[in-house]
Amino acid sequence: MPRHKPFGLLHPLPVPTGAWSSLSMDFIVKLPPTPQGLDSILVVVDRFTKMAHFIAYTEEGFDAPELAEVFLRNIVRLHGLPKDIVSDCGSVFTSKFWYAFLDLLQIKSNFSTSFHTKSDGQTEQVNQSWNSIFESSPLINKMTSLTT
Secondary structure, three states, X not given: OOOOOOOOOOOOOOOOOOOOOEEEEEEEOOXXXXXXXXXXXEEEEEXXXXXXXEEEEOOOOOOHHHHHXXXXXXXXXXXXXXOEEEEOOOHHHHHHHHHHXXXXXXXXXXXXXXXXXXXXXXXXXXXXXXXXXXXXOHHHHHHHHHHO
16 A cells, blocks of 8 residues: 555756856866866756856765855856755755855845744745645636646
8 A cells, every 4th residue: 555645746947037047057076087087077968058057076075065166156156146956966965055155145145943933934924824825715626626
């Protein structure tokens, strides 16, 4: 007996609206080292133009703060901040990257834990109101039942 509902259909990513507004990012690792000791490549692709940056680095010691600095220096400096980034990196690495990236931009991060209304009550209250409206709407309920 399955422990969860069947997985839904995959949905394609939205089509980007302009150059360097939507990026995909991945790593090629464990390559033969260059004379400088570089053995990995960070690949950043603009999903709109398909233009790519290939940034060589040494895998050992390359962490999320260093990635944030490399991303800022090689991508944001040349193309500005993207609207979204597609990546298959793990959640812990992604979290550390965003903390480091925000720090480089001198943006104070005020993350809170889920459903902790004392730290983020305003947004949680709006979410609860939206959920109430969503759950009580006959049209939305009918649409949801058609897709599940």
